[in-house]
Amino acid sequence: MQLSSLLQRFNEPETLKMAKLGRELRAKGVDVIDLSLGEPDFDTPAHIKEAAIKAINDNWSHYTPVAGFLDLREAACTKLKRDNNLDYKPEHIITSTGAKQSLANAILALVDDGDEVIIPTPYWVTYSELVKIARGKVVEAKTTLESGFKITPAQLEAAITSKTKLFLFSSPCNPSGAVYSKAELEALAAVFAKHPNIYIISDEIYEYINFVSKHESIAQFGELKDRTVVINGLSKGFAMTGWRLGYTASNTEIAKAMEKIQGQMTSATCSITQKAAVVALTTDLKPSFEMTEEFTRRRARVLELVKDIPGFKTFQPEGAFYIFPDISYYFGKSDGTTTITNSADFSMYLLNTANVSSVMGDAFGEPNCVRFSFANSLPNIEKAWARIKEALAKLK
């Protein structure tokens, strides 16, 4: 059978692949602890669930506008003003089935054959694959643990060519946990000011999960707002991954282009989710901040636990819920049966020996690291890291 050439251009997400392997082992009766997945292990806040139940009872059961209900787009504007001091109107907002679809919409709306897209490494797995789907060229700008996993203005300037169309990044960053400060974003904005043809996708899905500072958006810097597509959604901050709600804020031309694409792909996201999202975006953020407090406790504990592991070089995450240590110390080591030659071997070794799932760094453009989530309960985290320590001690 001849499937389309599109399928040859991109890979399936490693994050989902690892979760699937973990589930398969679990189905065989193995007690696998999942540190691979990126979703809060909390319940959706009660007032949001009640809004969804009300929406069902009020019969919000029909197709919605492609961009989303007007009250939802107004709610997104209220949120963007309240949290980010950004002024948008409903015509600038396109809601979708998740930040992932919003990213796809934005990339397909902006990137043409051969256009260069600068992505600082490490980056979320889906970025590079969506660029490849759009036939763009991924230009990786390497950042390091030593530089706090952040791109510098000089690095950005050096990566820009006449073919650069887009700069794509997340802050807080999945997988590194790096958070750009206002001054750091301003310094990048100064570079973009010299290159008026470059657009920016700013993925802010982890906005509320920030351990160090107030969230800052690159869209706040003058004319850059007009060239930036802000991506956000409910998955992480409101523990609503399964509800599927993402949104973009952009100029109207890009918004219309994304609406056209989405109109042929999914029409819109679920009507019930949209009604619940109005409540999520405009009311009490206390549950979100309580979740972040719990992530703060877990982060502190995980950082203590990894100190005990020989050879790990660990960046202290400033946001999101992952640690992303450099584990290259283990390359070339063996337990007598398995030799670790790269981060994929390392992840598989931990899955098979410690029954803990993680995600290899190659998937994020950083082959020396591995991502471990702390979106799991403290008892599970304790148990997982004890097992990891024991398994790694066997590698000589």
Ligand code: PMP
């Ligand atoms: N961006 C980043 C950086 C993510 O980590 C994720 C989810 N893992 C998404 C976007 C997609 O989120 P959603 O569930 O809203 O599609």
